[in-house]
Amino acid sequence: MKTWGAISLAAAALCVPSRLDAGAIYGSIFFNGAGLKGAAITLACGGETVKGATLDDGSYRITTPEGRCTFTVAGSFGTASAEVTSASSATRYSFEVVKGAGGFELRRQ
Amino acid sequence: MADPEKKGHRTWIEISQVVAMPLVTLVVGYLLNSSISSSQTRDSNLRLYADMMGRREEADSALRKDMFRSILDTFVAKTTGDKADPEAEVLNLELLAYNFHESLDLGPLFKHVQRQLQARSKDAGEEPKDRSLLWRLERVAEEVKERQLAAISESGRVERGELDVTKSGAGAWSLGKSLIEMKPGEQRGGATLCLSFASRDFVSAATEPVSHYRQFRVEFLDFAADRREVELALAVSRPLARAECERLQDSGVERANIETEAQFWVGPFGFPMIDNTRLSRSERCSVSVIRILDNSVTVAISYFPASRASLKDKPYYDEVLQDLLRNPSASSAR
Numbered sequence: 440m441k442t443w444g445a446i447s448l449a450a451a452a453l454c455v456p457s458r459l460d461a462g463a464i465y466g467s468i469f470f471n472g473a474g475l476k477g478a479a480i481t482l483a484c485g486g487e488t489v490k491g492a493t494l495d496d497g498s499y500r501i502t503t504p505e506g507r508c509t510f511t512v513a514g515s516f517g518t519a520s521a522e523v524t525s526a527s528s529a530t531r532y533s534f535e536v537v538k539g540a541g542g543f544e545l546r547r548q
Numbered sequence: 549m550a551d552p553e554k555k556g557h558r559t560w561i562e563i564s565q566v567v568a569m570p571l572v573t574l575v576v577g578y579l580l581n582s583s584i585s586s587s588q589t590r591d592s593n594l595r596l597y598a599d600m601m602g603r604r605e606e607a608d609s610a611l612r613k614d615m616f617r618s619i620l621d622t623f624v625a626k627t628t629g630d631k632a633d634p635e636a637e638v639l640n641l642e643l644l645a646y647n648f649h650e651s652l653d654l655g656p657l658f659k660h661v662q663r664q665l666q667a668r669s670k671d672a673g674e675e676p677k678d679r680s681l682l683w684r685l686e687r688v689a690e691e692v693k694e695r696q697l698a699a700i701s702e703s704g705r706v707e708r709g710e711l712d713v714t715k716s717g718a719g720a721w722s723l724g725k726s727l728i729e730m731k732p733g734e735q736r737g738g739a740t741l742c743l744s745f746a747s748r749d750f751v752s753a754a755t756e757p758v759s760h761y762r763q764f765r766v767e768f769l770d771f772a773a774d775r776r777e778v779e780l781a782l783a784v785s786r787p788l789a790r791a792e793c794e795r796l797q798d799s800g801v802e803r804a805n806i807e808t809e810a811q812f813w814v815g816p817f818g819f820p821m822i823d824n825t826r827l828s829r830s831e832r833c834s835v836s837v838i839r840i841l842d843n844s845v846t847v848a849i850s851y852f853p854a855s856r857a858s859l860k861d862k863p864y865y866d867e868v869l870q871d872l873l874r875n876p877s878a879s880s881a882r
Contacts, residue, residue, distance in 0.1 A: 463769055465781065467737070467799065474799030494717060496799040498737025500769070529769040529779055531811060533803075548803075 462525040465500035466533035484508035521545035658817035704852025713771040738767030742793040761793035777815035
């Protein structure tokens with residue numbers, strides 16, 4: 440049930456149509472040295488929020504409005520966030536989920 | 549009875565001793581002389597051949613330089629009042645492409661003429677002549693790419709396939725036998741291939757060519773229909789063992805194996821010999837768009853030795869030095 444949910448979420452993320460003022464953010468999320476499978480991703484860009492999920496290999500691709508966004512990934516560790524910038528051309532953001540002083544955080548790869 | 553016989557033998561031995569020395573000197577002298585003479589003849593022939601080749605190359609270069617300058621001038625030395633003749637521009641580009649595709653990146657010039665033709669079509673309405681010129685432009689580029697891919701495949705590896713721009717992830721790609729199949733139901737961000745070619749191994753300095761295996765992961769990011777270009781992300785692994793290369797690795801291992809990553813837009817005017825990615829061990833790889841039909845993009849992924857890259861491609865000095873130290877004969881053949 441959980442897997443189907445993740446698959447539908449991933450499919451929904453991949454089906455987001457590209458817009459004229461939108462850019463894509465793509466990459467992979469790693470946790471404990473392996474790709475993070477089926478993790479929910481939320482991108483908050485100004486007042487707009489875009490959701491997506493990672494695939495089986497931990498990779499993702501989300502179309503977002505251009506500008507600065509807060510990238511949040513949720514998994515068994517809780518949640519971890521980082522600031523990203525979306526541009527007209529696709530931008531790669533690959534992260535490793537690591538334990539920091541105040542909980543888990545995203546370290547760019 | 550025995551004494552005269554012995555005396556006769558001694559006489560013969562004495563005669564032989566006297567004759568043998570000059571005879572041996574004569575034979576050795578003759579052999580030495582003929583060896584030096586043949587070596588000199590060979591050297592002189594080689595010098596003559598090198599000289600002739602040099603002169604021919606010089607004459608050829610001068611001719612090509614003049615030709616190149618006169619053709620290029622038609623593109624760059626236009627005054628503002630001059631109106632470009634699109635047919636002449638396409639013809640000039642054809643001449644440049646067929647004669648200089650190995651030494652120049654003609655992609656920007658192709659795009660420039662394409663933009664001009666597209667703008668003309670917009671201003672004056674779609675004319676059959678402009679459509680035919682745009683088609684001619686893409687056909688020339690396709691022919692040049694095919695020539696380059698044929699040269700590359702002689703000593704490297706070329707994998708062809710299709711990309712469906714309406715899909716995403718690994719499912720957007722349909723590639724040949726180099727594609728590593730995923731488990732049923734598995735979803736990945738990109739397609740992974742295992743490509744190899746036989747080459748001298750500079751690391752082990754083996755005299756016989758050995759096969760180099762690398763994994764290539766291609767990810768489709770975006771499609772610009774107006775520019776007729778696709779945006780791709782390419783990740784290439786370090787050289788792997790065959791068994792390791794031919795199976796999908798765990799994403800953590802796959803990431804650790806990555807040697808080079810590149811993200812780029814590629815369209816019909818990206819030529820593999822010129823527009824490629826550098827890899828270690830004097831190797832190159834390239835993703836070329838052969839043609840675009842509606843939502844289907846025909847691509848060719850090539851993996852080849854740097855010796856097959858264009859004349860414009862300059863190997864790094866440290867790379868040449870390393871090759872030279874590891875394998876002098878291979879480096880001299882570059």
